[in-house]
Amino acid sequence: MTGLGDIASDARPRLPRGVRLTHSEAHGGWVLLAPERIFKADAIAHEILRRCTGQASLAEIVDDLAKTFNAPRERISADVTALLRGLADKQLLEL
Amino acid sequence: MAEAKTLHKPIGLLAELTHRCPLGCPYCSNPLALEPRADELDTATWMRVFKEAAALGVLQVHLSGGEPGARRDLPEITASAREAGLYTNLITSGVGITTRTIRDLWEAGLDHVQISIQDSDAVSADRIAGYRGAFARKCALAAEVKRLGLPLTVNLVAHRANIERIGAMVELALELKASRIEIAHVQYYGWAVKNRAQLMPTADQVRRAATEVEELRQRHHGKIVIDAVVPDYHARFPKPCVGGWGRRSLNVTPSGKVLPCHAAEVIPGLEFWNVRDHSLAEIWTASPAFNAFRGTDFLPEPCASCERREIDFGGCRCQAFLITGDARATDPVCHFSPAHREIEALAAVQQDRPYDYRRM
Numbered sequence: 001m002t003g004l005g006d007i008a009s010d011a012r013p014r015l016p017r018g019v020r021l022t023h024s025e026a027h028g029g030w031v032l033l034a035p036e037r038i039f040k041a042d043a044i045a046h047e048i049l050r051r052c053t054g055q056a057s058l059a060e061i062v063d064d065l066a067k068t069f070n071a072p073r074e075r076i077s078a079d080v081t082a083l084l085r086g087l088a089d090k091q092l093l094e095l
Numbered sequence: 096m097a098e099a100k101t102l103h104k105p106i107g108l109l110a111e112l113t114h115r116c117p118l119g120c121p122y123c124s125n126p127l128a129l130e131p132r133a134d135e136l137d138t139a140t141w142m143r144v145f146k147e148a149a150a151l152g153v154l155q156v157h158l159s160g161g162e163p164g165a166r167r168d169l170p171e172i173t174a175s176a177r178e179a180g181l182y183t184n185l186i187t188s189g190v191g192i193t194t195r196t197i198r199d200l201w202e203a204g205l206d207h208v209q210i211s212i213q214d215s216d217a218v219s220a221d222r223i224a225g226y227r228g229a230f231a232r233k234c235a236l237a238a239e240v241k242r243l244g245l246p247l248t249v250n251l252v253a254h255r256a257n258i259e260r261i262g263a264m265v266e267l268a269l270e271l272k273a274s275r276i277e278i279a280h281v282q283y284y285g286w287a288v289k290n291r292a293q294l295m296p297t298a299d300q301v302r303r304a305a306t307e308v309e310e311l312r313q314r315h316h317g318k319i320v321i322d323a324v325v326p327d328y329h330a331r332f333p334k335p336c337v338g339g340w341g342r343r344s345l346n347v348t349p350s351g352k353v354l355p356c357h358a359a360e361v362i363p364g365l366e367f368w369n370v371r372d373h374s375l376a377e378i379w380t381a382s383p384a385f386n387a388f389r390g391t392d393f394l395p396e397p398c399a400s401c402e403r404r405e406i407d408f409g410g411c412r413c414q415a416f417l418i419t420g421d422a423r424a425t426d427p428v429c430h431f432s433p434a435h436r437e438i439e440a441l442a443a444v445q446q447d448r449p450y451d452y453r454r455m
Binding site for chain 2: 016017018019020022024025026027031033035036038088089090091
């Protein structure tokens, strides 16, 4: 099984109950709401996180992003892995 | 992705649904003058407050008390906060939330549960809470929360009676499948001022606890998040209380008064507006209490010329008042404050006598 960084490429990342990606009119953007924490999700983070539904695998998410944004797969993969690993370490993402 | 610390609209609302609580914790953050049940806001008013809060920018609501489970309408209140688009966090003692209630809350869309546990040792925990059997009930609720698949935070308020068992508390939190533990040293407001000498840890205990927390964080990295709130009487710099006065959060009391922080009523002469008379937006922008200490212009020296002015906003206004008698003064926790000596003197007083428990 080939992994991307330290996340298995067939992992199906998913935001657990208690972690929600939501749009805030008042703040004019996307935010990730979690226990006692609020993260502002920029456009890239939003595109990554909205694909973390537990359906798509990490490899499929990276492929989809690379195709949608016509960007090098390696760079996308590095961005996605860094974001997801950070969230998983904080218990804000299931892998 | 950066943590959103610079938004200038409020992002958090502490909803003190009731001051009623079965526990008697000697460090309770509620004011000494507790509001009676007859004065509590009704369900419909809380529903309106949540809609107004969301429109104002609030993202998270902390359903707290007292014990929020003392309100029969807690599931309706929770559902209305979710419908308003808010992230709902239940802050509970764990006593008074039945299996049925927690299921109703889960159905209402509750996002997260925080349960306070007074100690890893059951006998000590019940003694601190002033309620026999509390520890067992808290652990039972934690199990029910996890059975429902809700995320759980365990909150430990640390002080002299339990500070030596922080490691065991983290073990307990892991057993209870908490994803986060909050180790919050007592803050000396309200009831904790009455019990200061009984609660105060020694400087040596504080130092050892800080080292232990760092070791625990490394050991359990990726398994549990350990958040620690510093014991500010033993610190050199003050905390940026509530992220700055009237800057990030607001607090609604059981009777509807809106405060910049939960302790603000201790400061004499502040005029608080009530959600029964004004919209939350009016209160946020125009109420005298919210504008009293906004920004940093009011700060005297040593804050006025200090480079940390925009980091900690001169610290906590309530603490400045409680120690110096002047709410505009530099928080005396700061070692630059001329009154810092008084904090050091208070931090050195430990007395082993019975707690003065919080009672209605």
